[in-house]
Structures are given as C-alpha cells and as structure tokens.
Amino acid sequence: MTSAPDDPASPAGAGLGWPRLHPTTQSAYNRILWNGGLSKSEVAKELGLSRTRMTAIARDLEAAGLIVEGGREQRANTGRPADMLLAKTDLFHFLGVHVRADELVAAVIDLTNKVVWERRQHVAELDPSVIGAQCRTWLTKAKADGLRVAALAVCGSVERIDGATEGFGLQAVAPEATRSEWEKEFGIPVWAEDDIIALTAFEQWPRLAEDQDSMALISLGRDIGFGLVADRKIILGAHGRAGRFSHVQVANDGARCPLGHRGCLWAESSTTSIVNDIADAQTLGDVIGQAAQGEQTASERLARAARGLGVAAGHILNLLDPDKVILTGDSPLLLDSRTKDFDEGMRSVYTVPDPPVIEVTVFDFLEWARAAAGLALYRRLAEHDH
Ligand SMILES: [Zn+2]
Structure with missing residues (x-):
C-alpha cells in the first residue's frame, strides 16, 4: 500500500503528514524510537552504515523534525559518553x-x-x-x-x-x-x-528493542483466533489466511463441531461450544458460576476446554518455537484455577523440558x-x- 499524497486542503486530513523518508533513514529513525534513544554510532553499527552516511541521516531526521539531540550520555556498550539522538514522540x-x-x-x-x-x-x-x-x-x-x-x-x-x-x-x-x-x-x-x-x-512492536523476534497469540472467544510473529514479522500468509488453526484436533474423543470434526479445538474450547454443552448457560461466566457451585458437568466441561487449549498451545510451541505465547480473549476467565488442565494438555504434545513462556493477558474493549x-x-x- 502506498501513502496517499499529503493534502492540507483535505477536510478531515491531518494536514502535514508523515514525511517521506529514504528506507535507510526510516530504519534509523525506527531504531532510535524503539530503543528510547541511541547514539549515532550505535545506530550506524546496527544498520551497518558509515560515519558519513550516518551523519547525513541524522541531519535529514533533524531537518524533518523527527529527532532531537539528547545531550551526552554514558553508554554501557562502549563505556564512553556519546551524543544521543532522541525521537520526538508527540509529533504524530x-x-x-x-x-x-x-x-x-x-x-x-x-x-x-x-x-x-x-x-x-x-x-x-x-x-x-x-x-x-x-x-x-x-x-x-x-x-x-x-x-x-x-x-x-x-x-x-x-x-x-x-x-x-x-x-x-x-x-x-x-x-x-x-x-x-x-x-x-x-x-x-x-x-x-x-x-x-x-x-x-x-x-510485538514495543518488544522489538528487547529482541523479541517471535511470538504466538491465541484469542479465545466464540471463535478462536491466532496471531503469529516469526523473525520479527507478522505472518500473514500468501493469501492473508495464516493462523487458521482453530479446527486442529485436540482430543481423541470429544465434541463434534459444525464442520464435522470430532475433538477439534473449536469444539472443545470455543465459548460457543462450551455454552452449548451446558444447560441453562448463556455465557462462559454462567458455566464458570455453575462450576463454582459444585456442578460436576460444568466443571468437567471447563477442564476439557482448558486441556484442549493447552494441546493447541503445545502444537504451536512445537511448530514455531516462539519467544512466548500470549493467551487472551476469554482465556484468563477459562484458565483461572484451571492451569493444571492447560499444562496437562500442553505437555501431552510439547516435550521440551524447559517450561515455555506463556502469558495470560486480559484485553478490554x-x-x-x-x-x-x-x-x-x-x-x-x-x-x-x-
Ligand atoms: Zn472443527
């Protein structure tokens, strides 16, 4: 996708848009921004640039108003003070x-x-x-x-x-x-x-500076979505269809999904399927409420869902070996006090002894x-x- 021309006359347009930068200049800016400031020589080293080229790039970025000189700072990697370049972060x-x-x-x-x-x-x-x-x-x-x-x-x-x-x-x-x-x-x-x-x-974006190169995100809800990052790039697939993993088989027996699979992730762990299986439940919260009151059917159904999610996470770990897996959507609700079932499911397919990094995160609207x-x-x- 190309950038549209900056049109100050456009009624809703932001006026002066993002400046057009040479790709290397854009890369230099990105490094400075992600790292919360870098010295010229640090940027030059990361991008393999000569001192002359880096001086010209810093001048271009300053002229575009994107960076400011941040004064001298002691740098850990060289042990010497260096002139810092800082990104102006409230500009756009x-x-x-x-x-x-x-x-x-x-x-x-x-x-x-x-x-x-x-x-x-x-x-x-x-x-x-x-x-x-x-x-x-x-x-x-x-x-x-x-x-x-x-x-x-x-x-x-x-x-x-x-x-x-x-x-x-x-x-x-x-x-x-x-x-x-x-x-x-x-x-x-x-x-x-x-x-x-x-x-x-x-x-992924804010973690680039921390060398997070890969991750997998699983969002549980009425459907189950997957976001994948490898080598610092979001995997979109050749046709924009990567991450369709919600019908992978996670249980040998288990429920049937509308597509006819038995024991697929959607059938085992989607909130649609969980709620459908429990009488008088409209939401995942209802099922959790029933389980909390000691209803065996609800409790076992949730354990199965957590185990299914664990198996899917195990397959992703085997396939991608990501820096971390993030579980979100209704996952926190489902996994609350059911991490044992999740772990059991994950361990049934993921056999690497070191425990993987798994984060459970709540996202609101x-x-x-x-x-x-x-x-x-x-x-x-x-x-x-x-
Ligand atoms: Zn299915």
Missing part, C-alpha cells in the same frame, strides 16, 4: 478504530504507544458508509484537539465482527475498494485488518482499539523499513 498520532456489531471504539496513540484520546460511538447498523462517516468525524475532532493523525487502521474480526452474526466479517464493513476511497479522502494511509493481527502487532492504533503506527513505520 495514529488512530485505531475497533468495529463491534453495535459500537465503534476509537483510540489515538502517540509514537510511544500511549493512548492520548479515546471515543466510543453506539451504531444501530454496520456498513461501510457508517464507518466512513464516523472515521471522518473522529479525524476532524482529533485534529481540532491538536492531534496530527498520520495513519488510520480499522480493525475487526475477518471471521465474524464481535457480536455480529456468523459470516459477517471485516470485509463486509471495510472492503478493499472503500478502504482505498478513505485513503484518498482522508489523505493518510488507511489499513483495514483483522483485529488479531492488530493485537499481535501491538504486543479499549485495548482492541488501542491495538488497532498500534497497527497503524507499526504499518506506518515498517512500510519502508528494511
């Missing part, structure tokens, strides 16, 4: 919009991933014109509040928008043709992507929007990085 902002069936949630972040602005809007129905109109309004308001939005990401599940009926995914509300119209109208790059990819970018904004930032900076 990134808008993320998370699409749910009856609500749009917006978050604006600055270059350090910090949320500086947020809004929620109830919507009676979802179609591209509703989303376009709301994005236009928010861009105008953010601009009036002094924010310079340099990119926009509209995110939601490609399988099924949260709270929507089956088969109603992101494509229905932000098709490619509409996305490119928004890009022209708003005068900034616009991405429309799966929210699992956004969450993956959000979790705002964090999905924040993740979308993080994706806009990530895409914007990574577009020309090499």
Whole structure:
C-alpha cells in the first residue's frame, strides 16, 4: 500500500503528514524510537552504515523534525559518553478504530504507544458508509484537539465482527475498494485488518528493542483466533489466511463441531461450544458460576476446554518455537484455577523440558482499539523499513 499524497486542503486530513523518508533513514529513525534513544554510532553499527552516511541521516531526521539531540550520555556498550539522538514522540498520532456489531471504539496513540484520546460511538447498523462517516468525524475532532493523525487502521474480526452474526466479517464493513476511497479522502494511509493481527502487532512492536523476534497469540472467544510473529514479522500468509488453526484436533474423543470434526479445538474450547454443552448457560461466566457451585458437568466441561487449549498451545510451541505465547480473549476467565488442565494438555504434545513462556493477558474493549492504533503506527513505520 502506498501513502496517499499529503493534502492540507483535505477536510478531515491531518494536514502535514508523515514525511517521506529514504528506507535507510526510516530504519534509523525506527531504531532510535524503539530503543528510547541511541547514539549515532550505535545506530550506524546496527544498520551497518558509515560515519558519513550516518551523519547525513541524522541531519535529514533533524531537518524533518523527527529527532532531537539528547545531550551526552554514558553508554554501557562502549563505556564512553556519546551524543544521543532522541525521537520526538508527540509529533504524530495514529488512530485505531475497533468495529463491534453495535459500537465503534476509537483510540489515538502517540509514537510511544500511549493512548492520548479515546471515543466510543453506539451504531444501530454496520456498513461501510457508517464507518466512513464516523472515521471522518473522529479525524476532524482529533485534529481540532491538536492531534496530527498520520495513519488510520480499522480493525475487526475477518471471521465474524464481535457480536455480529456468523459470516459477517471485516470485509463486509471495510472492503478493499472503500478502504482505498478513505485513503484518498482522508489523505493518510488507511489499513483495514483483522483485529488479531492488530493485537499481535501491538504486543510485538514495543518488544522489538528487547529482541523479541517471535511470538504466538491465541484469542479465545466464540471463535478462536491466532496471531503469529516469526523473525520479527507478522505472518500473514500468501493469501492473508495464516493462523487458521482453530479446527486442529485436540482430543481423541470429544465434541463434534459444525464442520464435522470430532475433538477439534473449536469444539472443545470455543465459548460457543462450551455454552452449548451446558444447560441453562448463556455465557462462559454462567458455566464458570455453575462450576463454582459444585456442578460436576460444568466443571468437567471447563477442564476439557482448558486441556484442549493447552494441546493447541503445545502444537504451536512445537511448530514455531516462539519467544512466548500470549493467551487472551476469554482465556484468563477459562484458565483461572484451571492451569493444571492447560499444562496437562500442553505437555501431552510439547516435550521440551524447559517450561515455555506463556502469558495470560486480559484485553478490554479499549485495548482492541488501542491495538488497532498500534497497527497503524507499526504499518506506518515498517512500510519502508528494511
Ligand atoms: Zn472443527
């Protein structure tokens, strides 16, 4: 995707957009930003640049207003003081919009991933014109509040928008043709992507400086989504379909899913399937409530779901050997006091003696929007990085 021309006359456009940078200059900037400041020689070393080339790059970045000199600082790697380059982090902002069936949630972040602005809007129905109109309004308001939005990401599940009926995914509300119209109208790059990819970018992007090269994210809900990072890149697949892993077999017996699999992850662990199996339960919370009151059926059903999730995580560990696995969505709710079942499932396939790094993280509705904004930032900076 190419950047749209910066059009100061564009009504909702952010005015002066992200400056066009040579790929190497963009890479240098990214290194400075991720690391919270670096000396010239550190950047030059990371990117294999000559001193002359690095001096020119620092000059270009300063002229673009993207970095400032940060004074001299003692550097651990050389033991000598060096002139620091610091990124200006409040110069540009990134808008993320998370699409749910009856609500749009917006978050604006600055270059350090910090949320500086947020809004929620109830919507009676979802179609591209509703989303376009709301994005236009928010861009105008953010601009009036002094924010310079340099990119926009509209995110939601490609399988099924949260709270929507089956088969109603992101494509229905932000098709490619509409996305490119928004890009022209708003005068900034616009991405429309799966929210699992956004969450993956959000979790991976700030960790680049810590040498986190790979990770897997599993989001449990009515459906189960997977986000994968390898060699510092989000795996999208040749056709944008990577991470479809929710029908892998995790139990030899077990429930049947609508596709006819027996004991697949969806049948064993999706909240849809758990709730369907328990009488009088409408939500996962109901099933957990029943289990807490000593109902054996509910308790055993949850244990099976946790074990299934563990087997799936074990397969991912075997396949990718990631730095870490993040479990989110309804996983924290399911795994609360059921980590033994999860571990048992994982250990039935993952046989490496060292325990893997597994994080269980809660994301609320705002964090999905924040993740979308993080994706806009990530895409914007990574577009020309090499
Ligand atoms: Zn299945």
